[in-house]
Each structure stands twice: as structure tokens, then as C-alpha cells.
Amino acid sequence: MFEQTIRNFKINFIRHDGRNSFSSGDQIIGHISFDLTKETKITSITMRLKGNANVHWTAGGGGGTRKHYSARLDFFDLKGVILQEDRGMLLLVLFGRSDTWQTNSHCLCPFIIATRGTKLQLGTHVYPFTCPLPLGNFPSSFHGVHGKIVYTLTVGINRPWHMSKDFVTELNFVNHTDTNQPGLNAPLSGSNSVTPCSLWCNSSPVTLTVSVAKKAFTPGETVKIFCEFSNPSSKTATPKVKLQQKQTFYTHSKRNRKMAIKNLAYVSGEPVGAQVSYVGTEIMLAIPSSASLTISECSILVVDYIIEVKLHVGALDEVVVLFPIILCDTPVQSYPPV
Template identity: 60%
Template sequence: MFEQTFKNFKINFNAVNERSTFSSGDLVTGHISFELTKETKIASISMELKGRAHVHWSTQGSGGRKRRRGRRHFSATLDFFNFRSAILHEHRVTSCLSLAVCGEATKFRPGTHLYPFTCQLPQGNFPSTFHGVHGETVYNITVCISRPWHLSKDFVTELNFVNHIDTNQPELQAPLSGSNQMTLCCLWCASPPITMTVSVEKKAFVPGETVRIICEFSNRSSRTVTPKVRLVQKQIYYTHNKVNKNMIVKSLASMTGQPIGDHTSEVHTEMMITIPSSAPHTISNCSILVVEYLVERHTSEHIKPLSSLSHWAMSLYLMLSGDRITGQITLDLSGDCKIDAICVKLKGKAEVKWTENYGKTAVTYHNKEKYFSIKQFVIPEGQGNNIGKGCHVYPFTFQIPAQELPSSFKGSCGKIRYSLEANLSRPMRLDCKAKEQFTLLHRGNSDPSLMTPQHSVIDKKMRLFTSGTVGMDANIAHTGFRQGEGIKVVASIHNKSSRDIKPKYCLYEKISYFAKGKRRVQTKDILKEVGDAIPPSAGQTVTRTITIPPTTCASILNCNIIKAEYRLRVYLDVKYASDPEIKFPIIILPALQGPVEEDQPPAYPAYGYEGFANSDMLGGTSFLQNPTALVPSAPPPTYSTYGLYPSLTGYDEK
């Protein structure tokens, strides 16, 4: 075969600068080298220097089996130049010791061969090298080797081409500036304007250079605004004559400035943003592909009265059902403010959503499961009044219901989320909200089934390209394992086949989403490991420890619309035959946390893991929940109650 005859083929360039880039008019010199493993006839060796731009994108059809009918493709190609030259001419005769003439082709002896080459890039205004989402501009050198009675073989390498622009041109050195203003709300609620003027020192920059942005602000509104700046790259793709267009916007860098207080004028600030050194050059001299850069400056407003929502009992943001959350709301007022009410809400829910296509019809499946929603007023409705200037602190406390709650989870089609949300109401104003999410872990228990060892045996007869039989007797210590814990797998393997076999291990997850009588299943390999080969007609006992990654999500078996399950697959890799395998169901439990605090309130007994202490409120009045919430429910049911793959009556099996 061609690949077996030619080895270590290389195309080497002589650099013309430190960055190893080339520009129009540069002389490209270098050499090609290759190694022959046997005597080979070569008719010719040629080289092609080519520059071109190509774009392609498509629009999606309606979906399903007929989705291709509605899909439209757009493409365009633009050739800049294409030159060919010969490195080794056909029928060339030479007296070199490494060559021998044989008929119409030159016979090359085994060994390393080296040929220099020289070519010159044409003069012209060509765009720089660029690789984008829907197109590219490339400059390639292709070496073609032709042999008698063989298909020719091409070896391609890319030149890093840069279109040099004189940045000292007056129009590129001229400063740029712009201004804008906005108001908040509308009609009779409209605020005084927020005005900003932004300028930069020049228009042209090089990769790695820092852009100095000078800003002037005037904030006459009653809200605090924060200036933000970002460097944006726009990739614009066209078909010929620019009939069709596709644009991609990409943020390369961003920066946030210092907040500007309300009723403030003539604020001067400067922000620095560095252009990434890997940023492609601007392309404005290509008719089908344009790359340009913008510096965007904007402000985001914040309602000042609700400045923070603190959760002092959640410093690690890890909670269990029945735990108590204490915290405080801080109001920092620059003047008198009339407040109608302030409330805090503790919520827990699960939600799934996905879309499936049936021909031209797209069906969305959506389902929710609400666990609790507890609302508490810090300032009750109807009792609000004017609050004076200064900092005001309002403490609160919640208890997470002591019920069977699934752990927090986030997947591609669903999530289980627990959060605290504070809401401030003011007359003739939009409500101000602050929201914090926290991670809740499912309470474990001493279910005996989690410690039950697992054992399985498989024997398989090989067919077709492999003869004999392969057998495996595997076991693991138990069913439940914690995050970061090692799973010890002991396998007795008997290889009575005619080939080497390798034991392999794969830990994977299976996530199931349920809605409207349908189930969507997604599987993902978490880790794979390979053992040593076992020769034919041999037996061996193999021990392997598979460590569960600490970041792996805990198993979720107590949610009606989301299931997170795990399997450990132990299988034997047999060439040219189906692999015998054994699957062990695994339950992954949360990792153990720190020691229990001695001042844990006795009203909140824990089951299983006791690593989270309930801390007292920092001060002020406690806002306890309903007395019934303080009484823990019965201990959570065992994991075996749920089953690993529950019965899906009315669901499509997958």
C-alpha cells in the first residue's frame, strides 16, 4: 500500500520572520523529505501553491424524515491564485546513486530522500488566513507524487498568510468617539436620562495590544448603573453578489467597571481591554467573507434599595431536607424611600422540557414537579411606610421541609432546583428581586440493600473469525458507593479462545426525563479503563479499582420526572467478535462532609449524613415557619423502594 511505502513525509519552510508568517510577494523556500521502505518507481513530483476563500452554511428544514426537503444550502468559492511547478519531472534521468532509471519512471532506492523547492507568492491585496464557523480563507502548498499504476497521493500543508496593513495611515490613527443616552421606565414613570460618551485613541490595533477606553458618564436616575465593555468579533459570510448573508457574533473579551451612583454627573473613568494575541486579523478585502471588530460599551442598571441577600447558614451552599436556613436582607438607601412590602420565598421544584420532530410537526414535552413554596413577609403588605436614609438589615429564617426531596440536578433536558428569592415592592415602581440558588443533597440512610455484594457470570462461545469460548466471573463488594470512592472489581477470566482478550471497564450514567407519557433517555460514559491482555488458552483473576469522579452527580431515584442512574459495565474485548459483558447497577451517594456541630438544634434530627449544622441567625427577630414544618416526617424510604429502572406504565420503552 502507498502508506506503507512512504513514511515520514514532511514539507518544511524556511521562516522569513519570527512569527513564521508570509505576505504577498514573499519568496517561499524549503524542502520536502520522505522515507521509502522499499524500491519504488516514481513518475513525477509536483507542487501546487493555491489561495482561496470558501463559505458554506445551511438553513434547517422542518424536521423528521422529510427535514432535508426544506433545508437550503448556501455556498460560494473565490480563488485568489493557483500556480503549479515540478520538483521532479517525468522521465527524468539522473546518475545519482539513490536513483535508477527504469523504463518511463524513475526507480528510487529505499532510504530518505530530500528535495528543495522555491516559489513566490504573487503580489496583490489578499485577505489574511482565517478559519470561521461557516467559512475560511486558506493558502496551501500541495505536493503530489505520481507513480505508475497507482493513484497519485497529495500531501497538503497550510501557510499562515498575513495581509500587511500600514497602521500609520491617518484614517487609522484618528480617534473614535460616540455618545448615547437612555431613560428607565416610560410615560409618567420615566426617569431622568443616563448619558455616556465613549472614545478611543485610534482605530487600528494589533493582536495583544491594549485598548484604552475613555468614558464620561452622567447618571441622573435613581438607580446605580455599572459600565461594561466587551470586544466583539463579527464574522459575515456572503454568497456571490451578496445575495444571501449569514452573520456570527462572538465575544472575545469583556470587562466590568466600577458602579456609578444615582444622581451623579460628570463621572470620568477609563477602562482597559486587551485584544487576544490569537485574534485573527480584520478582513475587509474579500467579497464573500468579512471579519470585523467592535468595542461595545453599555450600562446595566441596578435598583439600589435591595442591595444584598445573605445566607449565613449556607456558606457552602450544601443543605439537607429539614435543615434551617438563616440570613438577612440589607437595604442601603441613599434617601427616604417608600416601601410597600418585602417578602422572601423558599422554593423547590423539578422541571423537564424537550422537543421531538415528527415529519413537519414539532412536539414539545414539558412537565413540572413542585416540592414546596414557602413565603415569608419581612415587611407585611399594607404595613409599609417611608424608610429613612441609611443601611437597614432585616433577618429571616427558613426550615427546609423535612420530607423526601431529590438532590439538586441540572441536565440538558431538565433540572431540579432549590432557591431563595427576595422581592421588594414599591408604589409606582417595578418590583426589585434578588435570587440565590443552593445545592440540596438527598438524605442518605443505612439501607442494607446498599451494602449487598453483586456477582454475575457469563460464558460465550466465539463464532466466525474466532473459535473457542470465553468466560468471566465478576463481583463487586456492594451496590452503594460515595462520590470519589473506589469500586473494587474482581473478575476471574477464562480465555479458551484463539485470540488475546482484554478486560475493559466503563462507568456510565443514564438520565431519564418523563413528560406527557413519553420518556427521553440520555446515556453518557463517565470513565473508561483497560486492563492487560490475557493470552489464548489461559485463565487469570484480575482485580481493578474504578474510582468514581468526585464531581459525579449523585443518583436520583426519588423524583417522578427525572431519574439519574448508573451502571458499571465490565466486558471482554475480543477482536472480530461480539464482546461478552456484565452490567452492575450502581447507586452513587453524596460524599461525606465535615463533622457535626454540637449545637445542632435537637428539633431537626438528621438521617444518614450529619455533616451540615444549623447555625443560628446573626441577630434580630426570627421568622419561623409553620409549626408543622418543624416536626420531621418519617425516615426516608430505602433505595430499593424506588428500583433502578422503575416500571413505566404508559411510557414508550427505549
């Protein structure tokens, strides 16, 4: 069997910048390696570089009335053909189209992949390759509840009278955020109030004012949230902070959509006693390092983040302040204090 002939296939990427991700225009450099258990005739080694987004969900009741909604976007699809080059090298040239994403409509990306010869001897074989990712405003990799954005590099090893054996590796693709955009490092603030109702509803309002130093953060960063409370009521109020991820999936027409909310982080502050005015406190919210980046460049899959600050007053009443934030790959410095 072919699976017994080729073993220990690996794709190794060479990165000198210490990153474990790729972005638009990056050079993908590395090598493939595999072991052969016997002398084997190889007709070609091909590579395919793809990027796409897929969404799918169902809605409706039972009894066969459920409807299926789906959409797909192809960012690029570069397919390889083996050509013979001088000095006994084989050159793999990729041709692809990527019209939708404002890249060159025809991409020509060379891979140096294997030495000339049809028979490979028993043992370990290692072949280098290199190829640039196309330029374009492609969204970051993401796996969601009802869809995903994936980038893959597929190596196909072809033998006479055998089906091609494909090895697929998923690339971690990151869309670099332009940190010079206005507003990313500007402070955010908001306030809200609620009047706790007793029998005669004559209580004074409980007020919550919240501020953060900037709008853009990176996964793993800690958000310092400054809260100011005014609690003239007779009830103790407890502040709670939550980081929510909102995933929104669309069909191409935008007439149908599906939304999913995930709570990624949660922290509770110290209770605010009754009959107090303008008490300030800081609450630290750690963004999980595994959190995905904000996605706004894809027409069928959008990922947003919201910080929710909630002040519980007794068992029934609450004050809520919401902050939309952005998670990006590059640290953003807040405005220095005046």
C-alpha cells in the same frame, strides 16, 4: 502498501524574519523530507499552490424546504510539471491563472525540487524548494462559522501504477495593512444617554461618553477605553465592555447573506454610584492574540470587529456606545496627545 513505503513526510519552511506567516509576493523557501522503507521508483514529485474562499449555509424550515447557499472564489491555482534540467536537476515549473485578483494572468514560478533519477534508495530523502507567492490583494487566512479562506501547498509523490500520494500543508497567509491609511491612528469617541423610567418617568438622563486612542489594533494588544459617566438617577450603574467579531457571508449576487456574531473578550468596570456627575474611569480590554485579522478584501466573506461599551442602570435600562475597530498585522501608533 504505498503508505508503508513512505513515512515521516514533512514540509519545513525557512524563515529568516521570524514570522510564521506569508504574504503577497513572499518567497516560499524550504525543503521536503520523507523516509523510504525500501528502494522505490518515483516518476515525479509535484507541487501545487492554491488560495481560495468558500462559504456555505442553509436557511428555511423543515420538511425539505431548507435552501442551500454557497459561493467560491479562487485567488490562484499554480500547478506543477516536472522538467529535466542540466547537471542532473529536476525543475518544477508552475503555471496558473489569477485574473480575478489583478495579478499576472500567467504565473511562472520555478521550484527546485529533486535530484535526477527514477529510483530512490531506502532511507531519508531531503529536497529543497523555492517559489514566490503571486502579487495581489488577497485576504488573510480565516476559518469561520459558515466559510473559510485557505491557502495550501500540496506535494504529490507519484509512482508507476500507483495513485498519487498527496501531502497538504495549510499556509498562514496575512494581508498586510497599509498603516498610512488616514483614520487608523485617529482617536474615536461617542456618547449616548437613557432616561430610566420610574412610575412617572421623571428621572434625569444617564449619560455615557467613551473614547479610545485609535481605530487600528493588533491581536494581543490591550485597548485603553476611557469612560465618563453622569448618573443622576437613584440606581447604581455598571459599565461593561465587550469585543465582538462579526462574520458576514455572501453569495456572489449579494442578494443572500448570513451573519454570525462571536464574543471574543469581556470585561466589567467598577459600578458607578447613584447621584453622581461626570465620573471618569479607564477600562482595559485585552484583544485575544488568537483573534483573526479584519477582512474586507473578499467579496463573499467579510470579518469586522466592534467594541461595545454598555452601562447597565438597574435591571432594565442600559446605555450603549459602539466602536468599529480594525485588527491588522502591523502596530499602529496613536496620535500623540495635544
